[in-house]
Amino acid sequence: MSHDGHHSVVIPAPGPEFQSHTVAHHFDTPVQEFQSAKLGFWLFLATEILLFGGLFAAYFYYHQMYHETFHLGGQQLDWWLGALNTSVLLLSSWTMAMGVRSAQTSQKGKLLMYCGLTVLGAVIFLVIKFFEYKAKNEHGLIEFAHLFDGYNGATGQLSWFTDHDGVMAGVPHGHLFFAIYLTMTAIHGLHVIIGAGLIVWIMKGAAKGRFHAGYYLPVDLVGLYWHLVDLIWIFLFPLLYLVS
Amino acid sequence: MSASNDNAGHGHTASGHDAHGHGELQMGHHHVSSSAMFLNVLIALLILTAITVGASRIDFGSANLLIAMAIASVKASLVIAFFMHVKWDTAINKIVFLSSFLFLSLLFIFTLADQATRRMDDQALTTKTPVDKQWVHPSTLAEQKQ
Structure with missing residues (x-):
């Protein structure tokens, strides 16, 4: 755009299978664009830390x-499913890091492969989480159908926590553990879903050749988001599954 | 490094670097980590996960929670430093992200200090209603009157 006296800054494509990148007009240099976006994203990640904090x-x-x-609540969770999901997320964090590296080194095929593996990790994580929630639902520890029904008028008890096997009998406020478990894992799970969606979006761009050594900013930022999802789970796993 | 980055028809090329010069990337001095390093970090994280599970099987009393959090902090540091590349990031980005943990520690310190120094009726760990009767949820009061 030369009407304001500026020329567009264009990062050339490193090969025929890639696209060039035009730096947004309000930035003077690619480095300025990269560092501005990255600073903003780190600030966003700081707010994520405070949300979970x-x-x-x-x-x-x-x-x-x-x-x-x-302690009793933690015993109701399958620690090996938690450990399995921890390993799945750690592996997917590794594949994401390798994906960013593939973008930095203009390896289009590898970028697509590593992003695909990361999404696969996200799907496996969510499937395992689904079966965990299902088991809690069946035992009346978290009844999803009555999650927002408040207190049962007849019994004065929480609608979503009936504990019909009596596993939490004898401890005060047995529902408290499951309320915190659900809130933390559901907000974390939402981040897994959003992260997987963002990685699919990266794959669409990667297939068109948008990302290469000259321009990989979106891959880098989505990678940071995915590592944050892993970071939160690293703390959730021992706190929720291993407290017994 | 050419003296001018001007290309015909364009104001600038990608950056001040000579893209074909020293194997550097075009967008500033960005660090590209080796695959071997990423694999080592992954193996360390998986081993630490196994140690976390192992340590939880042993009864250290109230220290169990502290041990688990210490191992998790080591794992988190590995993810932040290497996977998230913070080790090679700019000073301002390090400050912005790592300061969130500083503010988080303020939240934890004041919350837990309040709790540790608070006396709860006779039984130290249970809350009581101020009046001497069972608390009932307001939604159940209507049924009781009938």
Whole structure:
């Protein structure tokens, strides 16, 4: 655009299978564009840390208050499913890091492959999570159909926590562990879904040859988001599954 | 490194670097990590996961939670430093991201300090209603009156 006296800054494509990148007109240089976007994204990730941080504070507060409830609650979760999901997320974080590296080195095929493997990891994680939620639903520990029904008028008890096997009997506020478990894992799971969607979007761009050594900013940022999802789970796993 | 980056028809090429010069990437001095390093980090993370599970099987009393959090912090540091490339990032990006943990520690310290120094009725770990009767949810009051 030369009407304002500026020329567009164009990063050339490194090969015929790639596209050139035109730097947004409000940036003077590609480095400025890259660093501005990255600073903004780190700021966003800082707010994500604080979002989950509030939930972790709630966890620690109630854990100190009702530790028997949390020990017994943790025993109701399958620790090996949690460990499996931890490994799946760690592996997918690795494939994502390798994907970013493939973009940095203009390896289009590898970028697509590593992004595909990362999405596969996200899907496996969500399938395992689904079966975990299903089991909690069947045992009346988290009844999803009654999640927003509040208190049962007849019994004065929570509608979504009936605990019909009585596994949480004898500890105070047995529902508390499952309320925190669901809130933290559901918000985390939402991040897994959003992250997987973003990686699919990256794959669409990668297939067109948008990302290469000269321009890989979106791949880098989505990669950071995915690593954050892994980062949160690293703390959730021992706190929720191994407290017993 | 050419003195001028001007291309015919364009104001600039990608950057001040000579793209074919020293195997550097075009967009500034961005660090490209080796595949071997990423694999080593992954193996370390998986081993630490196994250690986390193992440590939880042993009863250290109230120290179990601290041990689990210490191992998780080591794992998180590996992810942040290597997978998220913070080790090679600019100072401002390091400050922005790592300061969130500083503010998080303020939240934890004041929340837990409040709890640790608070006396809860007779039984230290249970909350009580201020009046001497069972608390009922307001939605159940209507049924009780009938």
